[in-house]
Amino acid sequence: MMKQTKGGRAGGRIWAGVALLPLALAGCAQMGAGGPRTGAVTAADGRAITLNDGAQAGVNIRVVPVDAAVVRASSAQVAAQGLGRVLGDGVVAGSVIGRGDVVDISVWEAPPAVLFGSGGEWRAAAYGTGTLAGGAGGLATATRASLPEQMVDAGGMITVPFVGPVVAAGRTPQQIAADITRRLGGKAHDPQVMLRVVRNATANVTVVGEVASSARIGLTARGERLLDVLAAAGGVRQPVGKVTVQVSRAGRVAAMPLEAVIRDPAQNIRMQADDVVTALYQPYSFTALGATGTNAEVAFEGTGLTLAQALGRIGGLRDDRANPRGLFIFRIERDPALLAAIGVADGAPGGVPVIYRLDMSDPASLFWAQGFAVQHRDVIYVSNAPAADLQKFVGLVSQVAVTGLTIGSVAP
Secondary structure (H helix, E strand, C coil), X not given: CXXXXXXXXXXXXXXXXXXXXXXXXXXXXXXXXXXXXXXXXXXCCCCEECCCCCCCCCEECEEEECCHHHHHHHHHHHHCCCHHHHCCCXXXXXXXXXXXXXXXXXXXXXXXXXXCCCCCCCCHHHCCEEEEECCCCCEEEEEEEECCCEECCCCCEEXXXXXXXXXXXXXXXXXXXXXXXXXXXXXXCCEEEEEEXXXXXXXXXXXXXXXXXXXXXXXXXXXXXXXXXXXXXXXXXCCHHHEEEEEEEXXXXXXXXHHHHHHCHHHCCECCCCCEEEEEECCEEEEEEECECCCEEEEECCCXXXXXXHHHHCCCECCCCEEEEEEEEEEEECCHHHHHHCXXXXXXXXXXXXXXXXXXXXXXXXXXXXXXXXXXXXXXEEEECHHHHHHHHHHHHHXXXXXXXXXXXXXX
């Protein structure tokens, strides 16, 4: 058997490494990037896509650099979502009567009483009397008739003796009293009518979510506000700074951090019948992907979160991988005012896919990040730097070379 020389063994190792070189190149071709590169994202501007629900086809993607104007528009959007602006104050309970409400009616007749006097069909004992000053220094007796309490029926009506059916639902007590007074004219002597709501059957607010006790809270003529009904439900179970209050009213929904409601009296809106108040604990989240310190879905409080705070929670950008010019926020933008502010005039009913880009190599970007508000379901993505791909390639070739030398060293 021919004895292998030292040079022959070295040559074998070299040839083993060369033999594995095609495998290295093939692995390089399949080497993943962990997501789109910076150039691919910026090149998506104007590209037509179909959104996930399939309802909108051909919606154009917009890539928008974050600057001072975008930050101002983002801040204005957050301010415009306040409860006071979206819903406004409700109507005080008792000011408008509804079906099922119980009312009390009193009729005063000036002397000489014609309809409600003691000699009339109704006995004085049923109504009671009072005294009024007479014109000549004497005293005259006025008669008051207190009708039994009655409930507004399903048709929205009540019945008053000598008047008949009276429309009550959808009217204020003052309007109903004026109507009864007018219809008693010619029957009673200078009648005066007083109507008050004894019990509101329809003016209730439903309070659910992170409260001590979910309940239906009855509204009164006092005009209960949002914080009043939350207190009536026992208050919230979570820290105030982590709770968002959502109010649903007549098909409209608005939400705001509880802390902001407490801080701004204008957001402590008056409740309206059939409002639904929901206390939510950390209902918002964003997703971090790419060359960030952590790839995860991150929950945040109702008080809101800036981009700078979001980056701090995910560990910022990775020094060994991140492209500082490749920080992107993916969002379906629906607010018309914000779309107009960033130069998007052709908004779609279901929203416009917008990619906000921030160049973290620019020191000013840190100021923009402090003012740019992160929204629910945002995706924060950081692309890999070109050097990271080169590093992957070099690492792969090094592994192949080491493998070749190892095979050559054990060759006979």
